[in-house]
Amino acid sequence: METKKSYERRNEDGEWVSESSGVENSASLVEPVIIAGDESGPSPDLTDDSGPSLPLITAVEGTTFSPARQEIFSDIFMERERQDEKWGPVPRQNHTFGRWLQILIEELGEASEANLNVVFSTETGNDVAHREADVDHELTQAAAVLVAWLEHRAGIREQQGPSKQHLAAIRDDQQRRSE
Incomplete structure (x- = not known):
């Protein structure tokens, strides 16, 4: 599953920078993975530095989310990870x-x-x-x-x-x- 999303944001110096997601071979970008919403699959290792992979949340307790909601929750999750990296x-x-x-x-x-x-x-x-x-x-x-x-x-x-x-x-x- 490859999704491309591009936006601009301010970096720590207050400068505007362009970012994209869903593009391979970039350490700062995220390639979504699917979480089925149950415990049958392995949990993603968020401490693994070998490449970017954060979960794309698709379901909770058997309720399937729309693609838009999946992307929104994934974006929020990625932002939480960024905040933890920045602020602890x-x-x-x-x-x-x-x-x-x-x-x-x-x-x-x-x-x-x-x-x-x-x-x-x-x-x-x-x-x-x-x-x-x-x-x-x-x-x-x-x-x-x-x-x-x-x-x-x-x-x-x-x-x-x-x-x-x-x-x-x-x-x-x-x-x-x-x-």
């Missing part, structure tokens, strides 16, 4: 609720700015496509921050155990689903 794994980040919220708002602000660049753009053709890709990229970063925040909260529950409110919410949710 979530347990080391140990942010407060307010700090996670600030990080998320900053990412949403960048998505808003990218969208305004599309709305008020006088460009046409390929330039507009690049600006649209910027919006998607910023929204993906925001989604990855939300995932990191949820990972952080899950880590706290693992260490401290779930709160009474969390357990009550789980029971309420299970009851609603059974009705």
Whole structure:
């Protein structure tokens, strides 16, 4: 399965760089692999440096995702990996609720700015496509921050155990689903 996707993003120095995915023989690009959604196959080794391969999520508990959703989840997963490489794994980040919220708002602000660049753009053709890709990229970063925040909260529950409110919410949710 080969998919080609090209977009521009800002590097650590604030410069715009073009990136693509689905192209072989490039250490910075990702070749998607399929995860069937069950435990029958081997798990991908995310520590293997022999070549780029991160999973393309296709199903959860037997529910097959559309190709668009597969690509979105894969992009979010790749962004989470990039964030962990840049900032360290979530347990080391140990942010407060307010700090996670600030990080998320900053990412949403960048998505808003990218969208305004599309709305008020006088460009046409390929330039507009690049600006649209910027919006998607910023929204993906925001989604990855939300995932990191949820990972952080899950880590706290693992260490401290779930709160009474969390357990009550789980029971309420299970009851609603059974009705």
